């Protein structure tokens with residue numbers, strides 16, 4: 614089925630500095646209590662939770678989680694490819710560097726879900742590494758995330774790139790939420806408090822009348838394609854601005870490999886060069902998995918059909934006769950005669 618769609622942003626590559634730190638102490642009862650209670654409180658809605666273990670020589674946490682057994686956990690390695698989607702991820706890593714490398718592998722997974730709730734436990738986390746980790750998360754559009762310092766204090770950190778009209782592109786600071794067992798803050802609030810108000814979306818469109826029009830290439834008349842108009846209808850009430858570039862070659866189709874490598878124009882979204890793209894593409898499974906899209910006006914889902922019975926073949930001479938078919942015509946004539954006989958009936 615060919616539909617016209619608007620695509621929106623998704624994955625990028627993970628670039629991390631090499632940071633290596635020694636191992637940490639044992640016996641983290643508070644940390645385990647913190648993680649199990651967080652999982653219990655915030656991860657019970659939706660489908661299964663993936664436990665991505667980037668630190669396979671430590672099963673203390675796994676044992677702790679297993680004994681509480683409140684949420685179905687799918688234990689997996691970062692490189693695993695499982696045909697299940699996850700509504701939550703618990704990721705444990707020894708260092709920020711190990712996290713970054715494992716995270717790069719996770720992004721290759723077809724079922725990777727950047728809007729899931731994510732709890733990241735780093736066994737050894739220094740203050741200056743917070744920026745490294747949140748920069749990586751920002752680039753991948755991971756918003757619902759809490760980072761835990763994997764010591765017994767279990768200090769919690771998060772960020773909000775939509776705060777202060779950040780438009781999901783930058784954040785002012787990392788928020789320290791304090792020791793896990795003492796905090797009563799909502800760890801996974803709705804972060805889109807100011808929405809995208811006052812943000813500028815970078816839209817990449819082809820010149821393809823009547824769907825999208827590059828005003829520089831039309832002499833007079835319409836300056837905007839139907840799809841641009843559709844986007845305007847969505848963005849204007851929300852006070853979102855749109856900046857157009859006309860560099861999208863719509864004759865080249867985008868392909869996506871099983872490793873989520875993207876080749877073709879839609880890679881602009883992948884590289885963060887565009888926020889929105891207009892175009893037509895076959896909605897095959899790989900594109901559905903890799904992109905978020907708004908279906909457009911040629912979508913066959915929104916169709917009204919009138920089914921009319923085909924008339925039967927009749928010889929021409931019968932047409933006149935059919936007009937006086939007994940059923941309706943004669944009955945209505947009879948009624949008229951009856952009514953005409955009444956003193957006050959129609960004359």
Ligand SMILES: *[C@@H]1O[C@H](CO)[C@@H](O)[C@H](O)[C@H]1NC(C)=O
Pocket residue numbers: 629630631
């Ligand atoms: C990280 O370390 C590895 C091996 O020590 C090295 O090959 C790689 O270039 C380093 N990466 C960065 C970004 O420094």
Ligand SMILES: *[C@@H]1O[C@H](CO)[C@@H](O)[C@H](O)[C@H]1NC(C)=O
Pocket residue numbers: 738739740741743762763764766768
């Ligand atoms: C994590 O905890 C250790 C030990 O208490 C501390 O030295 C380190 O600064 C903490 N890191 C962060 C980012 O809070």
Ligand SMILES: *[C@@H]1O[C@H](CO)[C@@H](O)[C@H](O)[C@H]1NC(C)=O
Pocket residue numbers: 778811
């Ligand atoms: C949004 O932008 C307009 C015009 O640039 C400005 O007047 C207004 O204060 C901005 N609103 C916010 C909430 O930043």
